[in-house]
Amino acid sequence: MDRVVKPNVAVLRECGLGARDIAKLLIQMPRIVTASPERALAMVACAERIGVPRGSGMFRQALQAVACFSEEKIAAKVEQLKKTLRWSDADVRIALCKWPTVLRWSKGMLQRKSEFLFSKVGLEPAYIAHRPAILGLSLERRLEPRYYVMRFLKENGLLSHGRDYNSMVLVSEKVFVERFIRPHKQAAPLIAEDYAAACTGEVPARFRFT
Structure with a gap:
């Protein structure tokens, strides 16, 4: 504890990680905390070399990303x-x-x-x-089905300007349905059914574009 864990925790605190982030590392990637202090410092340096500075909100994820690799x-x-x-x-x-x-x-x-x-x-x-x-999003359950919806809405003049693909795939399922499915149920009565089918891997005829 005194020769390994405490020095490593001190290093992590110097990198801007709080108690919650350090606890997550202990659960998800304990080797970062239990490695030799020299190895822990090497991981920190590696995380910085890939472009993530200390104090960044992504620094914990950077440590987790480099911890398993030489x-x-x-x-x-x-x-x-x-x-x-x-x-x-x-x-x-x-x-x-x-x-x-x-x-x-x-x-x-x-x-x-x-x-x-x-x-x-x-x-x-x-x-x-x-x-x-x-x-990091599922190809079959999110990227493809939401692309089909976006393309369908654009083809039928139902998608408002300023909407891009990224904004459609990153929102939660509930928000996506509220914004892009329900408002068009009158103009496209089967859109919810087609979207649900697309999420199972099927491509409905209305979602097939030439």
């Missing part, structure tokens, strides 16, 4: 992000600063989501880099 593995993960998501060095730095958890996502998962976001939704790599949390 320096070589992190470098390989960064190259994977650049190749899969077509990101520049600047894009990677922006994305990791906003959502360091992206380092922990598999290549296959990123590949499937990026192909959909690029080819179907038409998003640009830089757009995703500035909104990396979008990559």
